[in-house]
Amino acid sequence: MAVSHRLFRPATATVKNTISSFFIRSISSSSSSSSSGPSLDPKIDLEEAAAQLEKSSSSSSSSSPSPYKGRNFHWVFLGCPGVGKGTYASRLSSLLGVPHIATGDLVRDELSSSGLLSSQLKELVNHGKLVPDEFIISLLSKRLEAGKEKGEAGYILDGFPRTVTQAEILEGVTNIDLVINLKLREEALLAKCLGRRICSECGANYNVACIDIKGDNDDSPRMYMPPLLPPPSCESKLISRADDTEEVVKERLRIYNKMTQPVEEFYRKRGKLLEFELPGGIPESWPRLLRALNLENDKQSAIA
Numbered sequence: 001m002a003v004s005h006r007l008f009r010p011a012t013a014t015v016k017n018t019i020s021s022f023f024i025r026s027i028s029s030s031s032s033s034s035s036s037g038p039s040l041d042p043k044i045d046l047e048e049a050a051a052q053l054e055k056s057s058s059s060s061s062s063s064s065p066s067p068y069k070g071r072n073f074h075w076v077f078l079g080c081p082g083v084g085k086g087t088y089a090s091r092l093s094s095l096l097g098v099p100h101i102a103t104g105d106l107v108r109d110e111l112s113s114s115g116l117l118s119s120q121l122k123e124l125v126n127h128g129k130l131v132p133d134e135f136i137i138s139l140l141s142k143r144l145e146a147g148k149e150k151g152e153a154g155y156i157l158d159g160f161p162r163t164v165t166q167a168e169i170l171e172g173v174t175n176i177d178l179v180i181n182l183k184l185r186e187e188a189l190l191a192k193c194l195g196r197r198i199c200s201e202c203g204a205n206y207n208v209a210c211i212d213i214k215g216d217n218d219d220s221p222r223m224y225m226p227p228l229l230p231p232p233s234c235e236s237k238l239i240s241r242a243d244d245t246e247e248v249v250k251e252r253l254r255i256y257n258k259m260t261q262p263v264e265e266f267y268r269k270r271g272k273l274l275e276f277e278l279p280g281g282i283p284e285s286w287p288r289l290l291r292a293l294n295l296e297n298d299k300q301s302a303i304a
């Protein structure tokens with residue numbers, strides 16, 4: 001099957017420079033959006049996708065019962081594969097009453113359906129490569145649009161932006177308040193990805209790895225992360241992600257360092273980056289993260 005060169009065309013400076021004019025145009029062409037599932041239209045391009053994102057990222061009122069209702073957090077989680085972005089983003093999402101939007105989940109959902117470009121994109125994902133910016137922006141816009149129709153406000157993004165182009169596009173359409181950069185010792189990252197298990201029925205995430213890294217000195221103390229084992233009801237239904245093999249995780253880490261680390265710098269320069277080194281498993285890390293975010297005194301945080 002031939003893949004349109006437009007889908008895989010890298011973003012050029014001209015494309016980025018003209019994006020703002022596309023945003024303005026997109027406001028007056030709202031009828032072009034569809035509420036159906038994300039499209040794998042081979043003709044999709046970056047300008048089109050960015051214009052969709054602009055329309056879908058504006059806030060609407062929330063019906064969330066969270067004590068933080070109305071604050072409309074626009075937060076981003078950055079961090080290497082296996083660091084725990086999904087775990088902490090989803091806990092914060094419950095606490096703050098804003099949706100947790102993981103682009104990796106959007107991609108996996110999309111690839112589980114049979115679309116025109118599914119197999120080519122699956123090939124990229126299963127080899128640890130990024131999917132094209134225009135595809136991911138289109139998926140994200142559709143997800144934001146659907147949330148807006150349900151009255152969602154704000155979000156915690158996990159896995160987006162992952163390239164400087166994506167960060168520039170996001171900056172053009174919305175104001176991100178905070179970017180949390182999660183860090184974990186490199187020895188633990190691979191083990192965490194290899195130990196990850198998902199219940200094929202309820203979608204819950206577990207980890208069978210028991211990480212115990214000996215400490216060398218004060219700068220590098222012992223790190224213990226116990227496994228997060230499934231309850232009996234999920235035990236027989238566990239699956240692993242196709243991209244959680246040793247070879248592919250190493251490639252994802254390489255791609256992260258090459259493509260996503262510059263995004264850290266992008267937000268550092270803008271004074272939006274909060275660096276957070278995970279000291280161990282959830283029991284140790286969660287209270288410290290809340291403290292770092294000035295959320296520690298809230299009674300709700302204990303039950304999140």
Ligand code: ADP
Pocket residue numbers: 080081082103104105107124125128129130131132133136158159160161162163166243252
């Ligand atoms: P990870 O555990 O490596 O952080 P994710 O679950 O976030 O993985 O994403 C899985 C895969 O989905 C990525 O390896 C990539 O192929 C694709 N993907 C997710 N988000 C993006 C993005 N923002 N840009 C490009 N590709 C993405």
